[in-house]
Amino acid sequence: xxxxxxxxxxxxxxxxxxxxxxxxxxxxxxxxxxxxxxxxxxxxxxxxxxxxxxxxxxxxxxxxxxxxxxxxxxxxxxxxxxxxxxxxxxxxxxxxxxxxxxxxxxxxxxxxxxxxxxxxxxxxxxxxxxxxxxxxxxxxxxxxxxxxxxxxxxxxxxxxxxxxxxxxxxxxxxxxxxxxxxxxxxxxxxxxxxxxxxxxxxxxxxxxxxxxxxxxxxxxxxxxxxxxxxxxxxxxxxxxxxxxxxxxxxxxxxxxxxxxxxxxxxxxxxxxxxxxxxxxxxxxxxxxxxxxxxxxxxxxxxxxxxxxxxxxxxxxxxxxxxxxxxxxxxxxxxxxxxxxxxxxxxxxxxxxxxxxxxxxxxxxxxxxxxxxxxx
Numbered sequence: 001x002x003x004x005x006x007x008x009x010x011x012x013x014x015x016x017x018x019x020x021x022x023x024x025x026x027x028x029x030x031x032x033x034x035x036x037x038x039x040x041x042x043x044x045x046x047x048x049x050x051x052x053x054x055x056x057x058x059x060x061x062x063x064x065x066x067x068x069x070x071x072x073x074x075x076x077x078x079x080x081x082x083x084x085x086x087x088x089x090x091x092x093x094x095x096x097x098x099x100x101x102x103x104x105x106x107x108x109x110x111x112x113x114x115x116x117x118x119x120x121x122x123x124x125x126x127x128x129x130x131x132x133x134x135x136x137x138x139x140x141x142x143x144x145x146x147x148x149x150x151x152x153x154x155x156x157x158x159x160x161x162x163x164x165x166x167x168x169x170x171x172x173x174x175x176x177x178x179x180x181x182x183x184x185x186x187x188x189x190x191x192x193x194x195x196x197x198x199x200x201x202x203x204x205x206x207x208x209x210x211x212x213x214x215x216x217x218x219x220x221x222x223x224x225x226x227x228x229x230x231x232x233x234x235x236x237x238x239x240x241x242x243x244x245x246x247x248x249x250x251x252x253x254x255x256x257x258x259x260x261x262x263x264x265x266x267x268x269x270x271x272x273x274x275x276x277x278x279x280x281x282x283x284x285x286x287x288x289x290x291x292x293x294x295x296x297x298x299x300x301x302x303x304x305x306x307x308x309x310x311x312x313x314x315x316x317x318x319x320x321x322x323x324x325x326x327x328x329x330x331x332x333x334x335x336x337x338x339x340x341x342x343x344x345x346x347x348x349x350x351x352x353x354x355x356x357x358x359x360x361x362x363x364x365x366x367x368x369x370x371x372x373x374x375x
Contacts, residue, residue, distance in 0.1 A: 010228070012147070012235050014167075014242060022147065022171040022231055024224060028060055031135075031172060032068040038133070038169055044071040044105040046096060048119040050079035053111040053137055056180055061110055061135065073099055077118075081267040084114045084153050086162065092122050103127050106169075112138035112185075113145035113271060117160070120151030124166030134168045137177040139189025140272050143196070143230035146171050148238040148248075157266075158327060159259045165243055173231075175224050184270065186218070187308040191254075191272030193226060194303060195279055196233040199250050202345030204229055205303075212306055250347040253339040254279025257362070260324035264316050276309035281361045285353060286340040288361070296344050311365070318362040322355055 010022040023034055035045075045065055049058050054076045065072045075095050077088050109119035109132060116134050123132035134146035152163020178186065190208075197205025207229075208215065214222040234251065241248035258278030262269060269277075283300045286292040301311045325336060338353040 010231060010235060012167075013239055019167055020170050022173065022235070024173050024175065024228055026174070026176055026220065026224075028057075028064050028174055031061065031064040034170060034172055035065060035133075036068055038106070038131070040065070040069050040106060042104070043069065044073070044099070044101055045069050045108060046099065046101060046105070047072065047074040047108045047110050048092065048115060048122070049074065049076050049110040050083070050112075050115055051076050052079040053115065057110060057137060057177065061108075065108075079114075081114055081154070081271075084118050086153055086155070088118060089122050089125075089153060092118075093126060096122075096126055101126070101130070103130050105130060107132040108135055109133070109146075109168075110135045110137065112136065112141045116141050116146050117150070117152050117163070120149070120166050120168065121153055121163055124151050124164040129166065131169045132166070134171040136171070136173060138181060139178055139186055139227070140192050140270075141189075142173050142175075142178075142227050143189060144192040144234060144251075146173075147231055147234050148251075149242065150244075157263050159263055161327075167242075173227060175220060175227060178223055179218055183308070188270040188272035190215075190307040191274075191276035191279075191309055193230050194307065194309075195251075195253055195275060196230045198279065198283075198300065198341060198344055199253050199339070199347035200233050200237070200345065201229075202343075204233070205344055209303055209306070216307075249337060249349055250339055253341075253347050254282055256325055256336065256338060257281050257321065257358070260321045261313065261316065263324055264320055269310070273310055276304050277311065277313060277365070280304060280311050281365050282339060283341055284361045284364060285338075285357055286342070288357070289340065289350075291340055291342045291348070292344075296341075299344070313366060316366070318359050318366060321362050322358050325358065 008024050012019045047062060058074055062072055062074060075092055077083055107119050107123045109116040116136060119132055123130050136142045136146040149165050149167035151166050152160040155161040197208060211222055237248055237251055254275040258274035261277060262274040280301055283292055283297050287297045304311050335351050338350050339347055340350045342348050
């Protein structure tokens, strides 16, 4: 029984004290029980979801929560990154005010990374902060964005430029929701899964490669193990550095260039796809600096291909990608804090990456890689 309990939940601590729990389930059956642990029967609850996810899960989740909570309402907004902005947050604020939500009440983010980030930011700022719960339904959200307390929205075309650190009170992961994802959405999440192995755990990275077939078939046992291991890697990093003053920056591997590409493509590519391309380019810079060998670089690029993640791009100017990095949140005193690999499974922070390093790498992926050459 103890092993079963450990398999179904994970504790996230802060300064050695329990901050919140991550639950791994195969359905929404345990939602009422878990919400009672938060004394949700005394609170008003607002479930926030985009319309796409709402059509799949809102009625079931609402019914489950109404069995233990007297006052449950829902707020839905149009799906898509283009709606992750201050206007949507403003509309949510108005809804909460009209429903008379106070500081003791609770928001529930039901959906992917856009919903989780937006709901978390609203929770962090409404009445100077109220509690919220993450119920992630995409692979990317389950392994990454639902954990760690980073919340935020895009400002104009700038990714996650407005935000706050605000930890959830609980993360409830229903692995079965992964079966309803499109192929593109599922493999988008693999960009963050593979990133976790690359920065912290070579054995885990090898495991994902060895079990590619089972993962692609979405076999439940393998998905559960994969999601749990990725969550554990992020948990360990976040516990050591909750406000990203040091080691937590390693989680940004691939994000500096990935966010730039994502923005310039007007979000036509999904986040995980852009991150995968971004860490491919960062791996090339790592090789050029002598941290990574050619064989390791080749393995990273081939693994991306096997999981239907991009290794090249077109129709973007390298100079525009470089310019976009200059407004990245990871700039410090005018210097870009770049994440590189010192071998697979070992990331490092590097502040010596130059504009020319970036341009050389981006040009390589724009031309050489696209023509089928990986060196």
